[in-house]
Amino acid sequence: MGRYALKRILNAIPLLIVISFLIFMFIHMIPGDPARQIAGQDATKADVEVVRDQLGLNDPLLVQYGKYMKGLFTGDLGYSVKNGQTVVQTIAPRFKPTIMLGLCAAVWAVIIGVLLGVVSAVMQGRTVDYIAMIIAISGISLPGFWLGLELIQLFSVGLGWFPTGGLGSWKAYVLPSLTLGAGIMAILARFTRSSMLETMREDYVRTARAKGLGEFLVVMRHAFKNSLIDIVTVGGLQIGGLLGGSVMVETVFSIPGLGRLLVDSINFRDYKVVQALLLFFALGYIIINLIVDLLYGVINPKVRYS
Amino acid sequence: MKNYKKLISFLLAGTMMFSLAACGGKSNNNSSAGGSKNATAENKKVDKDGNIVKAKNTDAKSEDNDLVIAIEGSVSSMDPANIPDTNAISATRGVYENLVRFDENNKLVGQLAKDWEISDDSLTYTFHLNEGIKFHDGTDFNSEAVKANYDRVVDKNNNLRQRRTFIVTNDDGSEEPRVANVETPDADTVVFTLTKPWSPFINRLTQFCIISPTALEQYGNDIMNHPVGTGPYTFVEWEEGDHTKMKRNENYWGDKPGVDTVTIKEAPEAGTRTAMLQTGEADFVYPMPVDQIEAVKGTDDLNVKASDSNIMRYVTLNMEQKELKDPKVREAMNHAIDKNAYIQLMYSGYGKAATSVVPKSISGYEEQPEYKFDLDEAKKLMKEAGYEDGFKLTLWGDNTTQEIKGMTFIKQQLQQIGIEVDVMPMEPATINDKIYVDKDKANVNMWYVNWSASDFTMDGSLRSLLHSSMIPPVSANTAYYSDKDFDSDLDEGLTNADADAQANVYADAQERAWKACPWLFLGNDDVIYAEKTYLSGVYVSPDGAFNFTDAELAQ
Numbered sequence: 015m016g017r018y019a020l021k022r023i024l025n026a027i028p029l030l031i032v033i034s035f036l037i038f039m040f041i042h043m044i045p046g047d048p049a050r051q052i053a054g055q056d057a058t059k060a061d062v063e064v065v066r067d068q069l070g071l072n073d074p075l076l077v078q079y080g081k082y083m084k085g086l087f088t089g090d091l092g093y094s095v096k097n098g099q100t101v102v103q104t105i106a107p108r109f110k111p112t113i114m115l116g117l118c119a120a121v122w123a124v125i126i127g128v129l130l131g132v133v134s135a136v137m138q139g140r141t142v143d144y145i146a147m148i149i150a151i152s153g154i155s156l157p158g159f160w161l162g163l164e165l166i167q168l169f170s171v172g173l174g175w176f177p178t179g180g181l182g183s184w185k186a187y188v189l190p191s192l193t194l195g196a197g198i199m200a201i202l203a204r205f206t207r208s209s210m211l212e213t214m215r216e217d218y219v220r221t222a223r224a225k226g227l228g229e230f231l232v233v234m235r236h237a238f239k240n241s242l243i244d245i246v247t248v249g250g251l252q253i254g255g256l257l258g259g260s261v262m263v264e265t266v267f268s269i270p271g272l273g274r275l276l277v278d279s280i281n282f283r284d285y286k287v288v289q290a291l292l293l294f295f296a297l298g299y300i301i302i303n304l305i306v307d308l309l310y311g312v313i314n315p316k317v318r319y320s
Numbered sequence: 321m322k323n324y325k326k327l328i329s330f331l332l333a334g335t336m337m338f339s340l341a342a343c344g345g346k347s348n349n350n351s352s353a354g355g356s357k358n359a360t361a362e363n364k365k366v367d368k369d370g371n372i373v374k375a376k377n378t379d380a381k382s383e384d385n386d387l388v389i390a391i392e393g394s395v396s397s398m399d400p401a402n403i404p405d406t407n408a409i410s411a412t413r414g415v416y417e418n419l420v421r422f423d424e425n426n427k428l429v430g431q432l433a434k435d436w437e438i439s440d441d442s443l444t445y446t447f448h449l450n451e452g453i454k455f456h457d458g459t460d461f462n463s464e465a466v467k468a469n470y471d472r473v474v475d476k477n478n479n480l481r482q483r484r485t486f487i488v489t490n491d492d493g494s495e496e497p498r499v500a501n502v503e504t505p506d507a508d509t510v511v512f513t514l515t516k517p518w519s520p521f522i523n524r525l526t527q528f529c530i531i532s533p534t535a536l537e538q539y540g541n542d543i544m545n546h547p548v549g550t551g552p553y554t555f556v557e558w559e560e561g562d563h564t565k566m567k568r569n570e571n572y573w574g575d576k577p578g579v580d581t582v583t584i585k586e587a588p589e590a591g592t593r594t595a596m597l598q599t600g601e602a603d604f605v606y607p608m609p610v611d612q613i614e615a616v617k618g619t620d621d622l623n624v625k626a627s628d629s630n631i632m633r634y635v636t637l638n639m640e641q642k643e644l645k646d647p648k649v650r651e652a653m654n655h656a657i658d659k660n661a662y663i664q665l666m667y668s669g670y671g672k673a674a675t676s677v678v679p680k681s682i683s684g685y686e687e688q689p690e691y692k693f694d695l696d697e698a699k700k701l702m703k704e705a706g707y708e709d710g711f712k713l714t715l716w717g718d719n720t721t722q723e724i725k726g727m728t729f730i731k732q733q734l735q736q737i738g739i740e741v742d743v744m745p746m747e748p749a750t751i752n753d754k755i756y757v758d759k760d761k762a763n764v765n766m767w768y769v770n771w772s773a774s775d776f777t778m779d780g781s782l783r784s785l786l787h788s789s790m791i792p793p794v795s796a797n798t799a800y801y802s803d804k805d806f807d808s809d810l811d812e813g814l815t816n817a818d819a820d821a822q823a824n825v826y827a828d829a830q831e832r833a834w835k836a837c838p839w840l841f842l843g844n845d846d847v848i849y850a851e852k853t854y855l856s857g858v859y860v861s862p863d864g865a866f867n868f869t870d871a872e873l874a875q
Contacts, residue, residue: 046749050756054404055771056784059756059794060489068479096404097397097544097560098479107559163591171598178595179587180562268587270561278394283749 022307026300033296034086038079041285041292048283052095069095069285082289092286094279101290105275108259111181112271115194115263116256118187123195124202124249131206131245135214136233146203153200162193162266179268190267194260198252205248209241216240242313250306257298366626366846372670373617373624375853380621382603382854382873385580389858389866390587390602395564398555399544400529401473401482406774409527410865411564411584415456416529416549419447419466419510420522424859424867426681426776428522432461432530432550433510442517442817449508453573455532456554463504468533470502478541485524491794517815519822523775552577552869562586578857578872591615597622597850603873604858606849606866610668613848621853626670626846630681630862632781633770634674635715635730635840636799641765643711650837652701654691656737657730661693663843666726671845677782677833679844681862684778684813684826688834691841698737710738716754717768719745727768730840741766756793759800766840767798774863778826779814786833799838806832 049066050057057065066072070081085091091101127150134146169189170178176185213219214237222232259273272291279287310317366372393407400412419433430436433447453461473482474497488496498518503511514521535548547555552574553566564584568577585602587593594612596602598619608624616622637644637653644650659673672680676688702708715730717723724745731741746754755764773780784795787810788802809829813822834841847860857870 044749046747046753047756048749050752051749052404055796056773056780057484057795058489058784058790060491060493061484063493064489097399098402098541099544099560104560108561159589163589166592166595171595174599178592178599178601180585266589266592268562268585268589268592270559270586274588275561 018311019308022304026304029300030293030297034083034293035079037289037292037296038082041288042075042078044280044283046283048095048285051283086293091290094287095284096279096282101286104287105272105290105294108270108272108275111264111269112257112259112273114181115187115190115269115271116253116259118191119195119198120253120256122191123198123252126195127199127202128206128245130199130203132210132233132238134203134207135210138211147207150200150203150207153196153203156196158193158197158260158262159266161196162189162263165189165193166266179266181269186267190263190269193266194256194263198249198256201252202245202249206241206245209244210237213237213240239313243310246306246309246313250302250309254299254302257302258295366670370625370627371623372626372848373613373622373850375621375623377620378853380852380854381875382852383600385578385873385875387579387582387604387855387858387868387871387873388596388602389582389584389604389606389868390593390596391584391605391866392586392588392590392593392607394561394586395558395584396560397544398547398558398564399480399541400527400531401469401478401480402544404481406864407584409774410867411558412529412547412549413551413865414553414566414582414868415547415551415555416531417551418527418529419449419525421526422776422861424861426683426862428526436522438522438817442519442815443514445512445514445522447510447512449510450573451508453550454571455535455550456548456569456571457532457534459532459534459548460507461530461550462507463510464507465530465533466510467502467504468536469528469530470499472531472536473528474499482528485527517817519814519817520775520777520779522817523777523780526775553582556581575870577869582868582871594850597852600852603855604849604851604866604868606847606860607864608848608850610670610848612850613668616850622850623853624848624850625859626848627860628672628679628681628862629772629845629847629864630679630774630776630781631770631772631844631864632674632677632679633726633842633845635842636764636767636769636785637838637840638762638764638766638798638800639838640759640762640800641713643707643713644765646705646707647837648701648705649707651691652698652705652737653734653739653840654837655694655698655701656739657691657733657840657842658693659841659843662726662729663845665729666722667843667845670848671843673843674841677786677830677839677841678773678778679781679862682773682776682778682781684823684830686827686830688830691837695736702737708738710740712740712742713765714742714744714763715766715768716744716746716751716764718748718751723768726842730766730768755796755798758793759791762792762800764798771796772863776863778822778829779810782829782833783810783814786838801833801836801838803832803836 049069049071050062053062053065070078093100094104130146130150134143137143166178166189169175176189180186219232219236222236259271261273261277264271264274276291391407393405395408395411396405397403397408398412400416403409417431419431420428421431423429432450434450436445436447438445449463455461472478473480474486486498488498498514500513500515505511530550531543532548535546536543539546552569552572554569556565556567558564563586565581567581568579587596590609590612593605594615597605613624616624637650639645663669663671663673676685678685715727717727727743731743734741771785784790785797786801786806787797788807790797791800792798806829809825813825816822847864849860851858854874857872858866858868860866
């Protein structure tokens with residue numbers, strides 16, 4: 015297991031380097047002159063030149079890239095052009111809201127999603143199955159910001175149970191994580207269901223039943239365990255996406271997360287912040303995939319030796 | 321078989337994820353502009369107090385004495401010398417003050433300075449400061465403090481945005497300071513001597529906040545996290561992207577505000593802001609998009625108010641373009657646009673058709689004769705110019721829902737006189753790339769755009785847009801308007817601070833620019849905001865900055 019893990023981790027490093035290069039190149043290919051954007055409407059060309067100089071944009075691209083890479087290794091990610099703070103100071107406070115919210119959404123979405131999927135598969139064709147699938151489809155089909163706004167209207171304005179936004183108290187987490195998790199819950203539910211339906215038709219499940227095992231053990235120990243690989247794969251991808259924050263949920267519920275920061279920084283052409291964020295998202299995704307890979311090793315020992 | 325299944329599941333999962341991401345990532349520009357239920361609603365008049373919707377329950381009381389303001393944008397910095405937007409300006413005004421400021425009627429009045437004199441040659445500005453004022457950390461406010469702040473702003477190493485106000489950079493990179501020197505003959509007098517007469521100087525001082533020199537020494541450029549000013553509120557906390565909080569300054573030198581604390585919350589989604597107002601989580605909300613007005617009519621303790629803004633909306637016409645060279649054509653185009661319909665469509669009637677090159681709130685504004693909406697007159701002029709069959713033009717503009725709506729309106733209007741308009745919405749930075757090019761590479765025909773001069777000067781409203789030296793790539797004169805007399809009007813107004821002389825030249829400048837039609841003159845939309853009826857003393861100035869220094873919550 016150790017070697018398997020080490021191999022996987024080492025594979026990630028060249029990947030990160032390539033990604034950092036791609037991020038740098040793509041950002042500099044974005045049309046529009048960041049200096050003019052930053053200098054403002056009433057800046058003259060000379061003012062814009064001053065800004066461009068300050069940002070180091072007049073250096074040749076390779077030099078800029080060199081500085082950027084050096085910065086990455088020394089931990090100096092540069093300064094945000096919006097207010098002169100360091101990139102780290104700008105990004106750091108946004109982690110907690112994003113991660114907390116992501117966690118809440120992920121936990122309930124995974125639990126409910128998988129549960130709905132298993133129940134539907136086991137009770138296939140019955141009313142429970144249909145109801146569960148209607149819930150699942152709503153989760154995917156209902157547009158996120160509509161759902162969020164409706165929840166606010168119903169539970170905040172109408173009933174006054176929860177606040178309209180921010181993350182002040184535990185109550186504030188309820189509505190946004192419902193909105194954020196809805197899609198994930200839906201996908202996991204459907205995926206779990208179809209995967210379970212397949213595994214339950216396998217020969218070894220028939221054997222388990224023939225052996226006289228109770229239905230619950232048959233479902234959970236045999237069918238479900240074999241579906242886990244698929245479920246973990248899909249779940250991992252979904253949760254990886256949560257790391258990027260969700261611009262939509264953060265906007266509707268006024269949450270100062272990484273998603274909104276990314277969009278705002280792009281609009282402002284705050285290159286350094288955008289670069290750091292994209293790198294972080296890539297890193298996060300790689301780590302999640304790593305965890306998924308390692309989980310494969312745990313779930314299905316055969317994978318370790320292949 | 322298992323491997324094949326895994327591949328399929330990966331692909332499926334990936335596709336589903338992408339589609340989810342696409343849904344989730346849509347910009348929320350749409351959410352506030354779309355869904356306007358009725359453009360012909362019953363009550364769209366604004367009453368004499370500026371109310372669009374007036375609360376029925378005027379006796380409502382606030383549950384607490386803490387003011388909460390919900391805004392769309394973001395307070396990007398609490399360092400008043402390095403601010404890129406009006407929200408930051410508004411927030412810093414709670415903690416900081418200036419030598420002079422604009423009052424609710426947009427008149428220039430003293431704040432930290434009780435009065436001032438301008439020398440006859442418009443070079444020397446002498447300010448007499450109010451006495452006995454202390455900063456929040458106990459440091460005395462005096463002329464030395466003013467000078468210390470000036471020195472900080474012009475220091476190149478500090479990299480502050482405000483430096484541009486005081487130092488002009490020329491094309492070749494050389495620099496010219498506007499201020500020759502700052503003298504402090506005594507603790508209560510500050511004298512600024514300019515290198516050349518520059519009449520906007522005093523207006524610009526309304527943005528020059530005075531920070532405690534002790535705090536500056538201690539924190540340097542980290543002052544944005546530790547604001548120390550002379551204002552009616554002291555700083556509590558600033559969490560970027562979330563909120564800014566301040567509390568009443570018990571040792572304030574002027575009239576203390578009525579509220580205990582002020583929290584400025586960032587809520588980018590319009591529907592959420594409205595909900596905050598309805599639940600009482602917010603007491604004041606800005607901006608209030610017009611399509612939310614219907615939603616709040618049911619709540620009985622809300623007022624929705626409209627007031628003048630300093631935003632000018634127009635379409636620049638490239639006068640170097642063959643078809644647009646002829647003034648008759650430009651006149652015809654102005655006659656073909658129904659400005660009232662424009663205001664109705666874009667702002668549900670909350671705005672005014674353009675009556676000059678600048679909005680009413682700009683000092684020196686003079687009303688100009690209307691370009692009446694008259695299709696026959698327009699067609700006649702087109703015929704006289706030899707363009708009876710019309711021609712084709714492109715129209716550039718930002719790719720937000722609102723701007724696209726406006727551009728489509730222009731297209732439809734001009735179609736009536738045979739002009740075929742190709743609407744091309746683009747991202748703002750992309751437009752900038754295409755606009756700021758050398759004259760021989762310029763492709764711009766028409767540009768749907770807006771401008772607001774935050775210093776309310778005529779010069780600030782016109783120079784970058786219509787002065788002949790501001791033709792791209794230098795600045796934004798995309799009409800390529802070049803009138804020597806207009807230029808000299810502006811230049812004289814800039815150097816002569818005498819009010820009467822300014823009134824004369826600026827009136828002439830407006831008349832010239834209006835008659836020449838370098839633009840399609842559209843309108844000035846109102847600023848619209850909403851508040852609880854138990855709140856008083858908070859308002860929005862024409863430049864979109866909100867003021868809460870005199871806030872009071874009925875208890």
